[in-house]
Amino acid sequence: MKNLEQKIRTALAAALQNTFSIAVEPATISLQPTRKEFAGTFTFVTFPYTKQAGKGPEQIGQALGEYLKENAPEISGFNVVKGFLNLEIGENVWLELFREMLGNTEGKLPDTGKKIVVEYSSPNTNKPLHLGHLRNNFLGYSVSEILEAAGNHVTKVNLVNDRGIHICKSMLAYQLFGNEETPEQAGIKGDHLAGRYYVMFDKAYKQEIDELVKNGMEVETAKKEAPLMKEAQEMLKKWEQGDAEVLALWKQMNAWVYQGFDETYQNIGVDFHKYYYESETYLLGKERVEEGLAKGVFYKKPDGSVWVDLKEEGLDEKLVLRADGTSVYITQDLGTAELKYQEFSYDTSVYVIADEQNYHMQVLKAILKNLGKPYADGIYHLSYGMVDLPSGKMKSREGTVVDADELVEEMNETARRKTEELGKIEGFSEMEAKELYHKLAMGALKYFLLKVDPKKRMLFNPEESIEFQGNTGPFIQYTHARIAAILRKAAEMDIAYDEAAFAKVPALHETEAEVIVQLGGYEKMVQEAANLFAPSIVAQYAYELAKAYNRFYTEVSIFQETNLETRSFRIALSGQVARTIKKAMGLLGIQVPDRM
């Protein structure tokens, strides 16, 4: 496909040269897909050349078309509509293209030799994952797959936020109200247990504030003076000093949470090559602070706090170390960036982080640049918008979130219901059925979250379950299952459909050519998705391929076809579509079933 476009560009350049003496670099010629209401596959726009040619756009189109039909073997015909030259491609070219695809099954682009670290998920250990985290996890996983498919070497890392005041809050609530209950006793996952106490803390804390305010204290003061908050801060101090009792509780609760996370990760099908823990990295930044001071990039204020001035970059002054010598969030990030670079010497470091941290990431990059770090330019913030509920923003503290585990469970249930309603479950064992439901559930959910441009906020209405029809994951999965049925039947009937089996195909159906065009766009799509870090491009592609195939599927019959070569060709075409759908969906982290 790439080659085909290349050839046509070259031919067009030659045509321009020979008919109008206009010299153009083939690479700069822009071709676009022909609108479907006109005949043709590629369209060349002639408007830009009217001045140089001294002719009207239609005349130019006509002249170029005639030249190409004469001289370019790929072009079988053309038509001119105003300034648009629509080029038709010969059937033999499509078949040739299709044969090339069959030979190239890997679907991976040439090795770039580039190393990329993708940091994603990065949960707090005080609460279970919710819908917003799912967007993050699916994005991170998918982008990693896409970058890998584009020929890069990807390392997936998870930077776990396992320390800080918020963790202490759930620890404290547990200490006060927990009665030493374990997840087993409570009958819930460890991350949910921690989350329960986090919410409990907030409730009790708010009560205290109300009390204080009732007794005449200002709200702001009350927030600081509430005994629970003071206790939590006290606990954090003890943690930093290595207090044995606090550390033991911290370890215990985190262990529970990790077990819960592991289950969720496994359930939603994401994984990591490496975990970093903030409790281990939060001190790392101090060396960078020393370095910054030595280089004169940072400066010390009289109180001993350390700052960086980023006004030249259009940013502000930023504190990088407190007066008491303790580090802040950005200090840790400076350290971790260095650590990641030392370990992986990456060319690109992707951070999958919500857009509320856009400024923070800008600052991080600017500081590293000022420090002269060679890896600063390689930092890419894959920023994504919040997932909103109809009621507004999700708030963990107030417990108004869509819990990830519950949502997945509900999706499984929806998948079961829809499948049973359609009566498509005969012949499945209990196990197979469950597996199918999960594939469909995750397909629907992942596709729903990934098909949208990450930058955009999105709305999720828990009342309306995610669709299984139309532009959805299950629609694409269904297309794959249909093809799988065809391939099974072909095997049963012992039909050969290797290249030799369709050496001569008399005529291509319009829908067949369309499917081949779609298939031919795969590599270009992967490249583009990788360049833009955009799973939505992959989703769009998979959908369009499935649609093109379904059109073909209903327009022509395979096993009723009397020409055996055509029949074999159609089976081979179907097989290639199935493989391509599987690859594309794989890039989204979605599995495709053989039956549904």
Next chain:
RNA sequence: GGUCCCAUAGCUCAGCUGGAUAGAGCAACUGCCUUCUAAGCAGUAGGUCUUUGGUUCGAAUCCAAAUGGGAUCACCA
């Protein structure tokens, strides 16, 4: 207030580096299962692409401003 992001059909979203009458899905309405899975296919209806200027042969797309929505500007993470 400064900075950044978003605005396309009733709803959810596509629309690549500017190109033809702006596309899908859902919802509504019409057809199509004695034929390979109807979770499908074909069709009808639905739009001043928030507004106003500018650049251009040509703007949903690029630039500027306005309006509306969101994020952020912590010695929180």
